[in-house]
Amino acid sequence: MDICREDERRTLLSSYDDTIGAGPSRSIFYDDATTKRDDQTRGAHHKPNLLELLRTIGLDNDYHRAQGDRIYYFDELGREIEVLDLVSGYGTLLFGHNHPDLTNEAIRFLASASCNHAQGSASSLADSLAAELSRRAEGDFCVTFGNSGAEAVEAAMKHALLETGGQTFMTLDGAFHGKTLGALQLTSSPIFRQPFGVRGVQVERVSVNNVRNLEAAFAHVHRPAGFFFEPIQGEGGIRQVRREFLRRIAELCAEHRIPLIADECQTGLGRTGTYLASHALGVRPDYIIVSKALGGGIAKISAVLIDRLRYRAEFDVLHSSTFANDGFSCAIGLKTLKMLDDETLESCREKGAWLKRRLQALKKKYPAAITNVRGMGLMLGVELRKSALPDSFVLRFLAARDLLGLFVAGYLLNVHQIRVAPTLSDSTTLRIQPSVLIQYESMHRIVAALEDLCVRLQRRDIVGLTAFLLQGDARPGRGAPIWPSRKRTVTFRPSRQPTAAAAFSLRRVAWLFHLNDADDLPSLEPSLQDLDQANRKRFLDSIAPFAMPVAMDRVEIRSGTGDRVQLQPLLLPVTSRWLKFHFERRRFRKLRTLVQQGIDVAFGLGCEFVSLGQFTSIVTRHGRNVSPQGMSITSGNSFSAALAVNAVQSVLAGHGLVSTDCTLAIVGATGDIGRVCAEILAPEFRKLILIGSGRQNSARRLKHIARRIGADWSCDLMAVRAANIVICATNAVDLPLTEVHLANAAIVCDVSMPATLDRSTIRQRSDLSVLRGSVVRLPFNEELGIPGLPLPPGYAYGCLAEGILLALEGFPDMSFVGRSSVCKVNRMESIARRHGFLPADRTTPLPVVRMMQDCNHVSSDLRRFA
Numbered sequence: 091m092d093i094c095r096e097d098e099r100r101t102l103l104s105s106y107d108d109t110i111g112a113g114p115s116r117s118i119f120y121d122d123a124t125t126k127r128d129d130q131t132r133g134a135h136h137k138p139n140l141l142e143l144l145r146t147i148g149l150d151n152d153y154h155r156a157q158g159d160r161i162y163y164f165d166e167l168g169r170e171i172e173v174l175d176l177v178s179g180y181g182t183l184l185f186g187h188n189h190p191d192l193t194n195e196a197i198r199f200l201a202s203a204s205c206n207h208a209q210g211s212a213s214s215l216a217d218s219l220a221a222e223l224s225r226r227a228e229g230d231f232c233v234t235f236g237n238s239g240a241e242a243v244e245a246a247m248k249h250a251l252l253e254t255g256g257q258t259f260m261t262l263d264g265a266f267h268g269k270t271l272g273a274l275q276l277t278s279s280p281i282f283r284q285p286f287g288v289r290g291v292q293v294e295r296v297s298v299n300n301v302r303n304l305e306a307a308f309a310h311v312h313r314p315a316g317f318f319f320e321p322i323q324g325e326g327g328i329r330q331v332r333r334e335f336l337r338r339i340a341e342l343c344a345e346h347r348i349p350l351i352a353d354e355c356q357t358g359l360g361r362t363g364t365y366l367a368s369h370a371l372g373v374r375p376d377y378i379i380v381s382k383a384l385g386g387g388i389a390k391i392s393a394v395l396i397d398r399l400r401y402r403a404e405f406d407v408l409h410s411s412t413f414a415n416d417g418f419s420c421a422i423g424l425k426t427l428k429m430l431d432d433e434t435l436e437s438c439r440e441k442g443a444w445l446k447r448r449l450q451a452l453k454k455k456y457p458a459a460i461t462n463v464r465g466m467g468l469m470l471g472v473e474l475r476k477s478a479l480p481d482s483f484v485l486r487f488l489a490a491r492d493l494l495g496l497f498v499a500g501y502l503l504n505v506h507q508i509r510v511a512p513t514l515s516d517s518t519t520l521r522i523q524p525s526v527l528i529q530y531e532s533m534h535r536i537v538a539a540l541e542d543l544c545v546r547l548q549r550r551d552i553v554g555l556t557a558f559l560l561q562g563d564a565r566p567g568r569g570a571p572i573w574p575s576r577k578r579t580v581t582f583r584p585s586r587q588p589t590a591a592a593a594f595s596l597r598r599v600a601w602l603f604h605l606n607d608a609d610d611l612p613s614l615e616p617s618l619q620d621l622d623q624a625n626r627k628r629f630l631d632s633i634a635p636f637a638m639p640v641a642m643d644r645v646e647i648r649s650g651t652g653d654r655v656q657l658q659p660l661l662l663p664v665t666s667r668w669l670k671f672h673f674e675r676r677r678f679r680k681l682r683t684l685v686q687q688g689i690d691v692a693f694g695l696g697c698e699f700v701s702l703g704q705f706t707s708i709v710t711r712h713g714r715n716v717s718p719q720g721m722s723i724t725s726g727n728s729f730s731a732a733l734a735v736n737a738v739q740s741v742l743a744g745h746g747l748v749s750t751d752c753t754l755a756i757v758g759a760t761g762d763i764g765r766v767c768a769e770i771l772a773p774e775f776r777k778l779i780l781i782g783s784g785r786q787n788s789a790r791r792l793k794h795i796a797r798r799i800g801a802d803w804s805c806d807l808m809a810v811r812a813a814n815i816v817i818c819a820t821n822a823v824d825l826p827l828t829e830v831h832l833a834n835a836a837i838v839c840d841v842s843m844p845a846t847l848d849r850s851t852i853r854q855r856s857d858l859s860v861l862r863g864s865v866v867r868l869p870f871n872e873e874l875g876i877p878g879l880p881l882p883p884g885y886a887y888g889c890l891a892e893g894i895l896l897a898l899e900g901f902p903d904m905s906f907v908g909r910s911s912v913c914k915v916n917r918m919e920s921i922a923r924r925h926g927f928l929p930a931d932r933t934t935p936l937p938v939v940r941m942m943q944d945c946n947h948v949s950s951d952l953r954r955f956a
């Protein structure tokens with residue numbers, strides 16, 4: 091089959107250009123108005139959730155052009171950015187993107203009006219390709235074609251069942267053979283398999299390179315049908331199967347008269363430096379599956395080669411597939427095999443060996459960042475060390491979410507314009523699978539980029555590593571990263587692991603909390619301290635889609651009675667603003683699921699009690715909408731309200747005021763804490779004004795409460811000016827209360843988290859007395875040291891303390907779920923008294939915590955008052 095000449099190709103291409111009116115340098119076939127999407131609709135119909143993940147991690151480029159080992163996208167400024175592609179179409183592009191010889195072949199086939207589909211007739215192209223595949227596999231094989239790797243695996247499974255009459259397939263741990271239902275049974279990862287738990291064929295999994303385990307499996311397997319293996323496990327993390335082990339598999343297959351089935355979808359056709367990797371490893375499989383590279387990056391084609399002596403005649407008819415063995419794919423397959431000459435194989439071997447040596451040198455130089463380098467030829471894997479990240483909250487968080495590899499892929503793409511991907515079943519291994527066209531200069535570039543990554547990982551340079559997450563800012567064409575490059579020492583305390591005995595001798599209570607706002611970020615990740623507020627917010631927004639509960643260090647808390655409990659803080663790394671945003675858009679399920687995850691984690695960590703707080707209480711209707719898993723859940727509101735009431739009463743006494751002479755305003759009176767405070771305090775004050783947000787049903791509910799307890803009400807914040815005492819119990823995130831709303835010498839008790847009152851108001855108005863209404867003093871002054879909890883040692887929030895108190899009481903008490911009540915508040919107060927939990931000293935006003943620049947400030951400022 092001749093290739094058409096370059097001038098012929100140009101003529102053919104220009105005739106296409108004429109028809110559709112586009113230049114060949116752009117995406118000529120798809121650059122029309124019908125395929126353009128604005129950002130609103132982009133990704134709405136095709137894998138929308140995956141796209142969101144990719145977008146968050148900066149991997150959602152829409153590549154419009156590809157040539158060789160380079161692919162191109164337009165950045166936000168419309169500039170074309172070139173990327174070195176090491177993913178190579180999941181190993182498909184051995185000859186790179188759009189190799190001219192292969193595209194010429196495709197154009198020639200299409201332009202020559204050849205017969206593409208004539209099912210049920212002779213096909214010289216399919217026949218030639220099958221003969222060539224058989225010859226190159228050095229045997230006498232009958233070939234069945236398919237359209238994808240998984241389809242060829244399915245065909246091999248079907249044939250093996252037919253041939254052997256067996257029912258159990260044997261395969262290796264870590265295997266990947268595809269995601270269609272049959273192939274999925276062989277695939278190792280339960281992530282892909284379990285959601286489709288279909289019982290069909292049986293599968294016996296054997297540990298890789300473990301001969302004893304292999305022999306034991308053969309000894310007990312019931313009616314085996316065949317043994318599937320990948321010579322180098324691709325998706326399992328680029329792990330090579332050892333020669334001796336493979337030989338033993340082959341011997342046992344022969345003894346049991348079952349076929350040895352090599353899945354060479356990825357390893358085959360030159361990628362590992364030889365035509366077939368199994369041959370290089372010294373075995374001659376009975377069935378061989380090839381795909382990926384066979385299509386030259388253009389056609390979708392796969393094939394299973396079955397030893398003629400085993401081939402069952404009826405399989406010709408029993409198995410078929412409409413698009414398999416089409417003329418086009420076979421023509422491309424033939425062309426690919428022709429191009430796959432000794433020189434190509436040698437090039438794969440040499441370049442691969444060079445790159446592997448360099449990567450191994452990196453591993454030696456940066457042992458804290460790289461744990462292993464594996465693979466053969468141009469199928470290499472670099473395994474990152476998960477345990478290299480003990481000091482960084484962000485990196486540990488990503489690793490715990492199995493996102494470290496993807497994050498690193500985002501870094502390499504956005505900072506170095508190199509595209510890699512983690513392997514599917516081993517998310518910390520990066521696959522390095524360039525095309526054979528890769529130049530040494532590009533390989534130097536890969537090594538330099540990985541070295542930069544290692545240096546940053548080893549130095550814990552979180553600022554440098556995560557700058558690209560601030561969408562766009564670190565990307566090409568956007569100028570220098572705006573994040574400061576100053577290095578700081580990150581001090582994240584690793585989890586204290588109590589001894590098993592200590593861990594379970596104490597009752598354990600979880601506190602499910604979230605960040606007040608973006609200012610709390612540096613208390614989690616001190617190296618991000620120099621980010622300005624907008625960038626802190628952008629950073630937190632960028633990790634919010636992955637939010638899941640993070641277990642913080644446990645702290646032992648002692649009661650005045652001598653009893654002790656263990657506090658297990660569980661952080662949801664999202665802000666009040668984020669939660670409120672989704673809450674107001676009625677995305678209740680999303681929020682509930684997040685809180686439920688926290689409850690499930692608490693259960694898994696052996697907690698018996700869970701205290702909610704802030705929005706985790708609001709979005710679950712104070713714990714009613716989540717499944718408690720047999721634990722006792724409390725909203726945290728009753729003790730918060732008890733503290734607020736107590737604060738108001740003692741501040742009045744401190745100021746020598748009598749409540750019956752005073753007017754009290756409660757801002758956020760339709761909320762659970764505000765309402766119950768109103769119910770308790772209404773009879774004591776001369777006048778009570780309930781203030782609502784004015785949103786949705788707020789006015790109606792406000793009116794109802796006011797009528798019931800004999801109070802005034804208003805949805806206008808200016809009504810607060812009439813009060814000399816104000817309780818703020820809102821879930822607002824935008825600091826609604828300012829100096830214009832407050833009467834002269836007003837006393838403000840701010841229970842809200844984040845605070846309702848602006849720090850500049852507090853600074854400007856020296857006549858005001860502002861106190862934190864929901865802070866409690868622990869009897870033994872334990873330091874909670876929870877990142878994102880800016881309180882000095884010995885202090886805790888009411889919502890958190892409520893769970894501790896209930897745990898100290900020691901019996902599960904579900905009555906604290908749901909709305910608070912006067913009775914619950916009184917009960918919490920007496921429980922707290924019994925255990926010596928005192929309201930914080932309120933004669934001295936505490937500053938509003940959320941307005942502090944960083945946690946060190948907060949701690950030292952508060953310490954002065956403590």
Ligand code: F0G
Nearest residue numbers: 180238239240266267268324353355356
């Ligand atoms: N077998 C192996 C060894 C594979 O690596 C793959 C796919 C398949 C079978 C299934 O092929 O997707 O065409 O049905 N590997 C892809 C990868 C997913 O990421 O390398 P398919």
